[in-house]
Amino acid sequence: MISVTPSIESSLADIAPGFRALSIVVEAAPVRDPQVAQQALDEACQAVQQHDFPWAEAHLQAWSEVFKAFGAKPKKTPCSAEALRKRVLKEGRLTAIDPVVDIYNAISIRYAVPVGGENLAAYQGQPRLTLADGSELFDTVKAGEPAMESPEPGEAIWRDDRGVTCRRWNWRQGVRTRLDSHAQQMWFILESLPAMPLPALQEAGDTLIALLTQLMPGMKAHSQLITLES
16 A cells, blocks of 8 residues: 655644544555446435535535635635535536546535545655745646646645645645546545534545445555644
C-alpha cells in the first residue's frame, strides 16, 4: 500500500478550530459494476431532498464561516459539499461523470461533507493544507481552454511540491491531479468540522470504502483520521 502523509499548517487552527479529516488511500482494481455508482448517486440525491441529517445545515454553515475567515465569499464560491447539494436541490439530480467520481460525490451529497478525490500518480511530494502566498500556480480550464492562475494571498489551499491541487480549501480541484476510474492509486480526503459528529465522518468514510469495494472488487484501502494536532 502506497503511503500518504497529509500535513496541515498549524495557523489553520485559528481559521477552522476542531478541523478533522479522513484520509483514505486506495489501490484500485478493475471496475466491475459501474451501476453501483449510479445507484449510490441516485440514492444520495433522494436523501438530500428529505433533509435526513439534522446537523447537515449546521455543518455547511460552519464551512461558510471558515471560508469567510480566510477571505473567501461563500455565497460566490461555497464549499464543495454545499455546491453539490444546491445543484441537487435545484435540479433534483446530479449528472453522472465517472464511476469513482460519482461515488465520492454521492458521499459528499449524502453526508454534507466536502470530499476530494485525487490521482496520486500525478502528485509530486505529499499533499499539504496551507495558506497561499499568492505565487503558487493552479492549473484549470477557462472558456474551454487550459489556463494557469494563482490563489489569493492568505487563501487556504491544498498543494503538493509542484503547485496548488485544490483552491479555497475544497472549492475547486485542479486538472493535473484530477481523478477518474482509470487511476491506479487514489487518495480521498473527507473534511469535517465539529458541527458534523465524528461518528458520522467515520460512517461516511466506511461507506465510501464499501461502495468502492463493490465497484472494484479486490481493491485495497487504508483510512487515517488527521487533525490539526496530528
